[in-house]
Amino acid sequence: MLQVHFIRENKQMVLDGLAKRNFANAETIVDQVLTADENRRKTQVFLDEALAESNKLSKEIGNFFKSGEKQKATLLKEKSGQLKEKSKEMAVSLQAFSDELQRLLYQIPNVPHASVKAGNSEADNEEIYKEGSIPVLGENAIPHWELAKKYDIIDFELGTKIAGAGFPVYKGKGARLQRALINYFLDKNTKAGYTEIQVPHLVNEASGIGTGQLPDKEGQMYHVGEDDLYLIPTAEVPITNIFRGNLVQESDFPITYTGYTPCFRREAGSYGSHVRGLNRLHQFDKVEIVRVEHPENSYQALNGMVEHIKDILRELKLPYKILRLCGGDTGFTAAITFDFEVFSTAQDRWLEISSASNFENFQANRLKLRFKNKEGKSELAHTLNGSSLALPRVLAAILENYQTEDGIQIPEVLIPYCGFDVIN
RNA sequence: AGAGAGGUGGCCGAGUGGUCGAAGGCGCACGCCUGGAAAGUGUGUAUACGGCAACGUAUCGAGGGUUCGAAUCCCUUCCUCUCUGCCA
Numbered sequence: 001m002l003q004v005h006f007i008r009e010n011k012q013m014v015l016d017g018l019a020k021r022n023f024a025n026a027e028t029i030v031d032q033v034l035t036a037d038e039n040r041r042k043t044q045v046f047l048d049e050a051l052a053e054s055n056k057l058s059k060e061i062g063n064f065f066k067s068g069e070k071q072k073a074t075l076l077k078e079k080s081g082q083l084k085e086k087s088k089e090m091a092v093s094l095q096a097f098s099d100e101l102q103r104l105l106y107q108i109p110n111v112p113h114a115s116v117k118a119g120n121s122e123a124d125n126e127e128i129y130k131e132g133s134i135p136v137l138g139e140n141a142i143p144h145w146e147l148a149k150k151y152d153i154i155d156f157e158l159g160t161k162i163a164g165a166g167f168p169v170y171k172g173k174g175a176r177l178q179r180a181l182i183n184y185f186l187d188k189n190t191k192a193g194y195t196e197i198q199v200p201h202l203v204n205e206a207s208g209i210g211t212g213q214l215p216d217k218e219g220q221m222y223h224v225g226e227d228d229l230y231l232i233p234t235a236e237v238p239i240t241n242i243f244r245g246n247l248v249q250e251s252d253f254p255i256t257y258t259g260y261t262p263c264f265r266r267e268a269g270s271y272g273s274h275v276r277g278l279n280r281l282h283q284f285d286k287v288e289i290v291r292v293e294h295p296e297n298s299y300q301a302l303n304g305m306v307e308h309i310k311d312i313l314r315e316l317k318l319p320y321k322i323l324r325l326c327g328g329d330t331g332f333t334a335a336i337t338f339d340f341e342v343f344s345t346a347q348d349r350w351l352e353i354s355s356a357s358n359f360e361n362f363q364a365n366r367l368k369l370r371f372k373n374k375e376g377k378s379e380l381a382h383t384l385n386g387s388s389l390a391l392p393r394v395l396a397a398i399l400e401n402y403q404t405e406d407g408i409q410i411p412e413v414l415i416p417y418c419g420f421d422v423i424n
Numbered sequence: 425a426g427a428g429a430g431g432u433g434g435c436c437g438a439g440u441g442g443u444c445g446a447a448g449g450c451g452c453a454c455g456c457c458u459g460g461a462a463a464g465u466g467u468g469u470a471u472a473c474g475g476c477a478a479c480g481u482a483u484c485g486a487g488g489g490u491u492c493g494a495a496u497c498c499c500u501u502c503c504u505c506u507c508u509g510c511c512a
Contacts, residue, residue, distance in 0.1 A: 044474060048481040055481090058493045062442050065492090077492045084492085247434060247471090249452090372434090376453080378471080 017111030020327030119326025132319030145277030166282035180417035298382035356386030
């Protein structure tokens with residue numbers, strides 16, 4: 001959520017930013033925000049004056065009672081009663097303006113970073129980096145869902161039986177490879193200074209609002225009605241919400257966490273051939289990195305996250321590229337997002353396996369995550385996160401790119417974690 | 425799930441109708457002391473909104489109510505803890 005005073009003072013900049021996202025009716029909604037804000041402030045001034053008068057009267061009444069001047073007190077009581085009626089009305093309209101303001105603010109996405117280009121869809125994303133060579137596969141190379149069947153390492157039908165489509169069952173070496181990847185990623189992140197953490201896989205409504213999944217995007221999450229909890233779509237939600245409402249010390253920065261969790265996504269509305277196999281699932285595993293940073297350092301931190309993810313992909317020897325998402329493709333809460341895509345050779349497709357974002361103070365404003373700055377004032381912190389990495393597509397790329405006539409070779413760096421070097 | 429206790433500032437913790445935005449402690453900041461530090465000692469130190477400011481208003485889990493006046497009394501609700509039950 002953007003801060004009202006920021007919008008008030010940087011209206012044109014906000015409009016320009018929203019234009020890069022192709023955000024509809026930006027000017028209308030921004031004007032509505034400014035109107036609601038002005039009404040709210042005006043009403044508050046009136047209300048404050050009425051309440052100040054009322055407080056003054058109460059004190060006088062108290063004094064009259066003490067000194068035994070009951071008649072004077074009774075007179076003032078009447079006046080006070082009338083004042084109360086009036087202030088109640090004003091309080092109601094103040095609340096209405098505040099609610100309206102809040103409702104509007106929730107609808108406005110983050111202002112993109114200056115380097116983010118305008119654009120409508122993924123077609124407008126900019127490729128900014130590419131590394132690794134695409135392997136040349138044999139004539140009999142097959143996509144990962146066929147490999148999964150051939151070597152009996154992932155059973156999609158079995159998952160459908162016990163849960164539904166998009167809930168695969170990993171078996172034998174397939175399961176072990178999953179576990180190896182999780183451990184490898186966590187070790188890698190821990191070595192880079194991130195503190196490993198295990199968090200709940202269900203979150204309450206306040207957490208969903210804190211990181212921006214709620215309101216409006218309920219449909220993307222599984223909801224447990226009985227207890228009003230949501231299954232997490234990413235570890236970002238519980239990890240970032242650790243800091244909801246917190247006032248941290250400046251010396252606590254940088255705050256860095258990594259955690260493995262399963263992720264649950266309803267993926268309502270996505271279907272078709274591109275969701276085959278591991279490409280898009282309702283439940284998948286992911287290792288996440290989250291940072292809470294001083295505003296001055298957040299872009300340096302983002303850069304560090306990008307370099308860190310590069311390093312992982314280099315070790316896995318997977319060909320990858322990095323995209324800077326255009327305005328229209330950047331998530332609601334992010335100011336900038338870098339997507340990492342690996343090449344899944346047998347499918348002849350790039351698959352998104354990580355996305356690293358700086359939310360600046362957009363989430364922090366919802367979370368009320370602040371720190372004391374040098375002047376002793378509290379200031380919103382910056383939050384960032386990135387995947388390191390999402391497992392299914394990494395697995396898909398490994399299976400496809402490392403396939404040989406004799407089986408699937410295991411990337412060298414994973415062999416110690418797997419305990420085997422080939423799936424055959 | 426049943427019974428009980430409780431939710432107060434960055435943290436701990438007093439406070440049962442006006443003198444309470446709130447004692448005391450810890451922490452933190454600045455000063456004194458010291459060769460330097462620790463200890464000791466003095467002062468300061470909640471947040472949000474509005475206002476150039478003086479200042480005003482609100483906030484003691486949340487929402488309602490009683491009252492001229494509520495941290496304090498009443499109702500509703502959420503959460504936490506303890507015991508019992510169930511269970512990995």
